[in-house]
Amino acid sequence: MAALASPGADARPRAIASPPGTGGEASPVPDRVLMKGNEAIAEAAIAAGCDAYFGYPITPQAELLEWMARRMPEEGRAFVQAESELAAINMALGASAAGARVLVSSSSPGISLMAEAMSYMAGSRLPVVLVNVMRGGPGLGSIGASQGDYLQAVKGHGHGDYRVPVLAPSSIAEAIDLVGDAFVLAERYRTPVILLADGILAQAMEPVKPDFRAVERTHPGWVLDGADGREPRVIKSLALRPEDLERHNLTLQATYAEITAREQRWAGESLDGADVVLVAYGTAARIARTAVERARGAGLQAGLFRPITLWPFPAEALRDAARGACAVLAVEMSAGQLVEDVRLAIEGAVPVFHHGRMGGMVPTPDEVVDAMRRAWSTSEGCAS
């Protein structure tokens, strides 16, 4: 337990070192510091009590790895730059089985490589927090920001019947909060959790409060530490007998039902009296917010519904938010992935439209306003 019970483990840093030249270094505990998204996520994980980090260099998340390479050894915690994303997530599997609080990060192509072990961890009921800094795809794609991995994240990622909670911050300050929440969810439900960010959120710098939250440590009765004085424990996903595996799957599904009932999160803006409801998450939600302001300035009653949990998707809340609207417009940096969940939630009550850019291209607020106008003029409910 040396790494887990290191002397400094309970003395979480309350203030973080600011990057040089930001002014943050003048005071030991400044009100605000400028932090890059990648670095803020990393430091928030350390504050939350992350015992082990495993990663592999890939743009645009490399600074997260670099931050951990310096900070985790400082804290006496485990850090390994793995030989591949395959190895990184499997190191996480082992560390998690041994009771550690584990963070892994990567970007889209690397996340694909992790799908196998994510399925194993879901099946073995092992907590881990996985950060995906999405970049353009498919394939090697580009290093520009994208939201093309939405379906991969929310519909299962790897093989088999499983889901993982997916948290989508739309600012660096929110990312810091959600890192702590991700560890809480992962351990409460014994499941992997994905923090779904994108290249803009990870690379941008924003002022944040350097007051990161510690997450209370639980002492679950399933971890592996040697079977001294008790029956051996086995952590596995294998159950060869169909009746056993179905029973195991029913346990997983019951957990997913509980998560769906209890953990949906969203935010609404300007939804009162909105004719057109935009639905967007992450960086696209930042653009959508500006578009809503411009549309309202031009006389179009627009509002923004922002899912924070992409799974479980806040379907009922969106249905309520869209009740008085005549059009719903999903805005995303993909060919149309979020819009599928929006349609499922709306169930045909209101016409659903989509506006997306791909490959690292980002929609401008004005083109979103234009898309809103098209939706408004196309939807019969609006024109009447």
Add this chain to the structure above:
Amino acid sequence: MSTARETGGATPGDATATEGRTIYRRPLLLSNPTSYCPGCGHGIVHRLVAEVLEEMDLGGETILVGSVGCSVFAYDYLRLDSVESPHGRAAAVATGVKRVRPDRIVFTYQGDGDLAAIGTAEIVHAAARGERFTTIFVNNGIYGMTGGQMAPTTLAGQRTTSSPLGRDTATTGYPLPVTEMLSLLPGVAYAARVSVADPGLVGRAKAAIRRAFEVQQDGHGFGIVEVLSTCPVGWGMTPSAAMEWLRTEVMAVYPVGTYVDRAKGIAVTMPAPAVKPSKTAEA
């Protein structure tokens, strides 16, 4: 299941002397009869690992990292805290366990399909980093669980279900000398190849497994014991013929011995490959 543990004595069927003195018993860390095929070497290797850990009194502080293949159920037989790995990834999983539990004994138990094919990257880099765990690498030169297909370790000319005419080195290359390759790496503190082909070799195999765990206790670096083993069903032989083929053909291609024991000043560099096409397995 835990008769031996409860009574501290022999399980039914064990040979005991007339005064009741125990001559031979199942190790406390080995529970059920295994489901391995008749003549399979896994049963011997499981027993050796169980005996060593019991004699070193390490059972209560050891974590087994399993693998995928015939030995996937090792955790059903070895009474140890255990975690399953995806196919080939045991060395990465063990890295994660050992890095957060450096005071525990951690070992992987992997076959040659798992370690020497799909898991080559993980084992090479764990060894290169000098990860302080132990790998028990059971090499029977074939994919047993999936029906006897060719592995990277299959001998030249050997017939398998995916090399029905015998392994053709022109298109499928040569047997992979894992222990020799890993022996080149400074992170490797202990590397040995042993065999279960006869009782004398089994005794030496046990000594090597014991030494590998001692090296881990001392924190010297990565340790691997490659155990040459049998697959009578996959090889298409009787158990006794398989043992004979192991002792002659297999051991001729894979020399047994201690390749690295850095604490004792032993470090053998990789020998030139002996390119001797071996005989086709006769069914």
